[in-house]
Amino acid sequence: MRYLHSMVRVTDIEASLRFWCDGLGLVEVSRKDYPQGQFTLIFLAAPVDADGVARHNAPALELTFNWHSDETYQSGRSFGHLAYEVDDIYALCQHLSNMGVVINRPPRDGRMAFVRSPDGISVELLQKGDALPPSEIWRDAPNIGAW
Numbered sequence: 001m002r003y004l005h006s007m008v009r010v011t012d013i014e015a016s017l018r019f020w021c022d023g024l025g026l027v028e029v030s031r032k033d034y035p036q037g038q039f040t041l042i043f044l045a046a047p048v049d050a051d052g053v054a055r056h057n058a059p060a061l062e063l064t065f066n067w068h069s070d071e072t073y074q075s076g077r078s079f080g081h082l083a084y085e086v087d088d089i090y091a092l093c094q095h096l097s098n099m100g101v102v103i104n105r106p107p108r109d110g111r112m113a114f115v116r117s118p119d120g121i122s123v124e125l126l127q128k129g130d131a132l133p134p135s136e137i138w139r140d141a142p143n144i145g146a147w
Contacts, residue, residue, distance in 0.1 A: 005043065006082060007062040008121050009073050013040065015118040016063055020044055023096050024084065024123070029053045029060060038067040046084065073119055081114065081122035081147070089113055089127040090135050106141035110134055114147035122147045 010016040020026045026044040030053075033040045042063040045053040052058025061082065086092045089107045096115055097103055104122075105114035110132035113125045124147075 002057075003059050004056070005060040005062045007064055008082075008117070008119065010063045010065050010117075010119050011069075011071075011073065012118060013042070013063070013065050016065075017042075018099070019101065019117050020061070020063070023099050023101060024092070026061065040065040040067070075120055075122070079122075081124045083124040083126060085128045086125050087128055088132070089125055090132060090138060092125060093138065102144050103141070104145050104147040105143050106138045107132075108134070108138055108141060110138075116145075116147065 017028070021028060021044065025047065027047050027050050029043045029045050029050055031040065031042045042065070043053060044061045044063065045058065049058040049060070053060040089110065089112075093103050093107055093113050093115075101115050103113060103115055105112070107113040107125070107127070111127045115123050115125065117123060
């Protein structure tokens with residue numbers, strides 16, 4: 001057995017791709033429309049995993065967009081979060097903040113932060129390697145909302 005992907009439903013493809021790709025830096029690996037079922041599947045991956053996802057041997061994030069749906073998706077407590085290792089947690093959090101993304105749990109410790117996608121998916125960002133030295137910008141930043 002091997003892990004293939006996680007799927008999240010999205011309500012706005014453009015807003016979702018802005019967050020996941022422009023914000024977090026994932027890349028779109030494939031996209032397919034299913035007219036009979038009236039949905040679109042978009043597979044995303046971290047750049048380092050993109051070739052492996054295309055060959056079906058690396059995990060991916062699947063965005064599912066249901067056409068003509070006005071449903072608001074709710075996440076239960078049974079779902080926790082998706083996690084990504086990042087090269088510079090401070091730079092990424094600043095980039096996301098500049099895009100208007102709320103940093104729900106700032107990287108006060110130089111190691112971990114949480115944000116939410118446009119559809120409320122909780123995303124944990126973890127600093128690659130050792131924690132970065134404390135940053136004055138983030139050190140005293142408060143938690144905002146839930147993650």
